[in-house]
Amino acid sequence: MLVILLNCVTLGMYQPCVDDQCISRRCRILQVFDDFIFAFFSLEMIVKMIAMGAYGPCTYLADSWNRLDFFIVIAGALEYCLNVENINFSAIRTIRVLRPLRAINRIPSMRILVMLLLDTLPMLGNVLLLCFFVFFIFGIIGVQLWEGILRQRCFLKPLPNVTYPKHNDKKVPNKGK
Numbered sequence: 001m002l003v004i005l006l007n008c009v010t011l012g013m014y015q016p017c018v019d020d021q022c023i024s025r026r027c028r029i030l031q032v033f034d035d036f037i038f039a040f041f042s043l044e045m046i047v048k049m050i051a052m053g054a055y056g057p058c059t060y061l062a063d064s065w066n067r068l069d070f071f072i073v074i075a076g077a078l079e080y081c082l083n084v085e086n087i088n089f090s091a092i093r094t095i096r097v098l099r100p101l102r103a104i105n106r107i108p109s110m111r112i113l114v115m116l117l118l119d120t121l122p123m124l125g126n127v128l129l130l131c132f133f134v135f136f137i138f139g140i141i142g143v144q145l146w147e148g149i150l151r152q153r154c155f156l157k158p159l160p161n162v163t164y165p166k167h168n169d170k171k172v173p174n175k176g177k
Helices: 002-013 025-052 064-081 090-106 108-145
Strands: none
Touching (some): 025 090, 064 090
């Protein structure tokens, strides 16, 4: 559970747009933590597969939550194996977000809640259809009422009944120097 918590914290601290090349110290430290977490989860999966067996009835891959763990670890391995300089595999990296789902396997009451939520999803189909219909109708109304009013907003055309502030093109003297 502590490794899953550590994974959540490191994922929250990760800034993909700030340091794309992972040059900063913060990014390198987070990368070391991510490597440790991946190694821990991989080792856990291998130990479970050896202890329970890999495939068949009453084995590791017979449980759907273990298959989710297996998918997460294999996706992480793909990220490390396919680490090429010129190719960006950010789509594979997003699978790291699924790692906190491993906590579901550890806490039985959370597993029951998630299964209950998944069982109620088909019943929400009518509600989602109604929401789509309402958003669609309001979208049509919005387009009809405000069509073209937001077009070319970068270029302000002066309206005859509106007073605009005057631009002062004079240079302001720099008092600090």
